[in-house]
Amino acid sequence: MIINLRGVRGSIPVPGKDTVKYGGNTTCIEITTDEGDKIIIDGGSGIRPLGNELMKQLPVSCSIFITHTHWDHIQGLPFFLPLFVPGNNIDIYGSFDPVYMKDLKTILAQQMEYCYFPVRESELNANISYNNLKEGEAITVGSAIVTPLLINHPVLNFGYKVESNGKSFFFTGDYEPPLNIYEPEDEAYAEYQRLVDQQKKILTDFIQGVDVVVADCQYTRDEYPSKKGWGHGTHDSCIEMARDANLGALYFTHHDPTRTDQELDSIYDDVMSRSDLPPTKFFIAMEGTEIKL
Amino acid sequence: MPINRDQLIEMVDKIPTFQESVHRILALTTSPDCAAKDLVQVIEHDPILTIKVLKLVNSAYFGLSQEVTSVNHSVVYVGINTIKNVAISVATTGALPKNNKAGLNMNRFWAHSLAVGVIAKLLAENKGVGKNEQANYFVGGLLHDIGKVLFAHFIPAEYQAVLHKAESENISLHLAEKELLGFDHSEIGAMVAQKWQLPADLIDSIKSHHRLGKQDSQHCPLSLAIYAANQTAHYIELTKEASESEAENLLAQAAKIDHELPEAVKEWLGWPLSEVCKWLSNLDDEIEKALAFIDLSEGEPTS
Ligand SMILES: [Zn+2]
Ligand SMILES: [Zn+2]
Numbered sequence: 001m002i003i004n005l006r007g008v009r010g011s012i013p014v015p016g017k018d019t020v021k022y023g024g025n026t027t028c029i030e031i032t033t034d035e036g037d038k039i040i041i042d043g044g045s046g047i048r049p050l051g052n053e054l055m056k057q058l059p060v061s062c063s064i065f066i067t068h069t070h071w072d073h074i075q076g077l078p079f080f081l082p083l084f085v086p087g088n089n090i091d092i093y094g095s096f097d098p099v100y101m102k103d104l105k106t107i108l109a110q111q112m113e114y115c116y117f118p119v120r121e122s123e124l125n126a127n128i129s130y131n132n133l134k135e136g137e138a139i140t141v142g143s144a145i146v147t148p149l150l151i152n153h154p155v156l157n158f159g160y161k162v163e164s165n166g167k168s169f170f171f172t173g174d175y176e177p178p179l180n181i182y183e184p185e186d187e188a189y190a191e192y193q194r195l196v197d198q199q200k201k202i203l204t205d206f207i208q209g210v211d212v213v214v215a216d217c218q219y220t221r222d223e224y225p226s227k228k229g230w231g232h233g234t235h236d237s238c239i240e241m242a243r244d245a246n247l248g249a250l251y252f253t254h255h256d257p258t259r260t261d262q263e264l265d266s267i268y269d270d271v272m273s274r275s276d277l278p279p280t281k282f283f284i285a286m287e288g289t290e291i292k293l
Numbered sequence: 294m295p296i297n298r299d300q301l302i303e304m305v306d307k308i309p310t311f312q313e314s315v316h317r318i319l320a321l322t323t324s325p326d327c328a329a330k331d332l333v334q335v336i337e338h339d340p341i342l343t344i345k346v347l348k349l350v351n352s353a354y355f356g357l358s359q360e361v362t363s364v365n366h367s368v369v370y371v372g373i374n375t376i377k378n379v380a381i382s383v384a385t386t387g388a389l390p391k392n393n394k395a396g397l398n399m400n401r402f403w404a405h406s407l408a409v410g411v412i413a414k415l416l417a418e419n420k421g422v423g424k425n426e427q428a429n430y431f432v433g434g435l436l437h438d439i440g441k442v443l444f445a446h447f448i449p450a451e452y453q454a455v456l457h458k459a460e461s462e463n464i465s466l467h468l469a470e471k472e473l474l475g476f477d478h479s480e481i482g483a484m485v486a487q488k489w490q491l492p493a494d495l496i497d498s499i500k501s502h503h504r505l506g507k508q509d510s511q512h513c514p515l516s517l518a519i520y521a522a523n524q525t526a527h528y529i530e531l532t533k534e535a536s537e538s539e540a541e542n543l544l545a546q547a548a549k550i551d552h553e554l555p556e557a558v559k560e561w562l563g564w565p566l567s568e569v570c571k572w573l574s575n576l577d578d579e580i581e582k583a584l585a586f587i588d589l590s591e592g593e594p595t596s
Contacts, residue, residue, distance in 0.1 A: 096356070154374045155372075178369050181329035188330070195369045199369045
């Protein structure tokens, strides 16, 4: 399969001279299987140029998996042209929001309400199916199997594993490893830590030996203490994940919008100079990168 | 037959305290960065709340692949934010008597309360109210008519007469209450809310859902929203009935509700009710979903 990073930025698109190298579009990952099946994870602003390319060969058939409905993961969807063209087949997958009691279709329809956007959901002319996923429910897309796992973020967030022809890929979506909410002196600390470890192990087992992982790494070690609980990972959390799960390669993504190309490079150099790295290959996710598996 | 203030207070005294936990959760959650462990502690100290939270998190709604066995586990698994919202929803619905001898139809009562809660929440969302606060709008709608339940429970014979009068003379229930009892359900409802130490704007929204009072402009957005949501629910009911029976007078009644909205409500709403109703075309689906949060005793939600 070929994995194409279409958007690697967190929070908000940041075009401009400081983001030329790594790109300014928000999250979108395109996966093409050896058989040509199209899987897209997340509809950040990176999905717009992807849509324009897909339009060159109609009809378009693809499956879009949404990790969660924070703005930077869906804001490009209303600009994904294949949705507007009759004859295209687009299956959209994501989780039902049990807190706000909304399914995916409702959330996306609201995103397209008249006050925000000039076209209504009902005017999308492609054949669109909306599917509320349950954790662990594997979806077959052509030769690939896509499986969601719930991982920690302020809203329910699915990490997706894509497997095809013996190759495997995983994207975390937005993910901060769960933290112990107790202080070490609290009675409940140990029990809570057991649950945290158990939850982390579920992820580690789920992605054991995966070839390529793209993982949320919005913050540095120094920034993290003031961003705890915001729902994003760090280089440390990514490296820990890579070590525990024996990953082949890991791409740091969800770059903070304030981060310049230069800063990304120097942070990367700094992290790579650490002496305790696992054998996993680490990269900075860059818009336009094609990973062949 | 009118009741006096002492009797009213006596009734309020007899209602069980709103579980302390509910009050504490509402208080805790008004601060955006409430400590997760405090919230867990409150839930864990209330066995009923704990069971309900776990039941909901384990329901088909969440579709989790592991069974969640403790509140701490639920927090690790789905996050503190989600558990906070679940706790607010389930906590606010458990404190009321389930049936009464006055003939107040409890199914209709809940259906209406739920509709007002859902509408108020949707309106709040539309007006850009923060997500953390939206739960209060839902709760406000859910509780606005709670005074009716008290009357029906504690003075069933008198309240039966009230219900009969409202029905036979085709007048609003709160007017019939005022005439026969001397107090209406918004007044006693507000007293209960006070006893439960709910936030001040929630109390005000219950108290003023039929009469905003003189200083319209001083009402908080929550009160305006509950007023608007209540009238919207009535408007929708009337237009629905009208479409089934083709009765002109029902439509006229609906138009009258729209026309007679207090200025402050009209201003807050920004649209006439007729438009609001069009906007709410999928209200039934929303209510269907919200039902899962109201009565968890009737088994798991299925969708
Ligand atoms: Zn994000
Ligand atoms: Zn997010």
